[in-house]
Amino acid sequence: MNKKINTFEVTKGSISDLDIIYPKFQKHFPENERKSFSQLKELMNKGSYKLLLVKTRDMQEVVIGYAFIYCIDDPKALWLDYIAINEEYQNKGIGSMVFNHLVNCKSDECLGMFMEIEKVVDNDLNQKKRIAFYERLGAVNLGMKYLLPTDEGGYDMHLFFRIFGKTNTLCSTTIKKAIKSTHNYIHSDINEREYIYNCFKDDIKDIDLQSL
Numbered sequence: 001m002n003k004k005i006n007t008f009e010v011t012k013g014s015i016s017d018l019d020i021i022y023p024k025f026q027k028h029f030p031e032n033e034r035k036s037f038s039q040l041k042e043l044m045n046k047g048s049y050k051l052l053l054v055k056t057r058d059m060q061e062v063v064i065g066y067a068f069i070y071c072i073d074d075p076k077a078l079w080l081d082y083i084a085i086n087e088e089y090q091n092k093g094i095g096s097m098v099f100n101h102l103v104n105c106k107s108d109e110c111l112g113m114f115m116e117i118e119k120v121v122d123n124d125l126n127q128k129k130r131i132a133f134y135e136r137l138g139a140v141n142l143g144m145k146y147l148l149p150t151d152e153g154g155y156d157m158h159l160f161f162r163i164f165g166k167t168n169t170l171c172s173t174t175i176k177k178a179i180k181s182t183h184n185y186i187h188s189d190i191n192e193r194e195y196i197y198n199c200f201k202d203d204i205k206d207i208d209l210q211s212l
Contacts, residue, residue, distance in 0.1 A: 015044050015045065018040055024086065043070075054066060069081060080113055080114070095133065099162075116148055118158070139160040146159040147200050172205050
């Protein structure tokens with residue numbers, strides 16, 4: 001899963017890289033959105049939760065960004081959990097290149113990639129930019145009710161999807177399997193995750209991706 005992009009390189013990270021990544025991770029994401037160091041380590045140890053690193057291609061190979069993804073087995077799909085680029089390297093197209101790297105390297109084996117995105121509250125500019133970023137890269141809002149499992153209950157979010165192939169329809173069974181697998185793998189520490197899932201599962205319908 002290594003690919004050089006312009007003056008940067010995307011490589012597969014290891015558990016030992018968490019020591020470098022976690023201080024950045026704490027700055028990039030608020031406490032209520034991020035996992036603990038031990039949670040990330042446990043997820044990576046399980047095998048299907050991957051860390052990608054973005055490094056400069058000079059002698060120092062400085063880590064300037066990263067992404068955490070969950071590789072869903074059934075259906076074959078990706079779930080983008082986190083993606084972040086260091087502030088001084090933002091607005092240079094690097095985040096887009098990392099996203100497209102995921103699309104290109106998994107396009108032959110995966111249906112597509114899911115991602116949770118915050119809804120815009122109080123006309124927040126950063127939230128608007130985040131949505132625009134994913135839409136510009138071909139991700140679409142599935143327009144369904146979706147709740148992120150948290151210790152405080154279900155957190156209302158958008159669920160976006162970036163198709164990799166030529167599928168026109170995303171069936172409800174596929175969506176439900178992907179969400180259930182992700183909730184049970186990534187959010188296994190949330191005791192009420194089954195209850196939270198049941199709060200919106202009946203609203204999941206077949207989705208015509210061409211109409212979005």
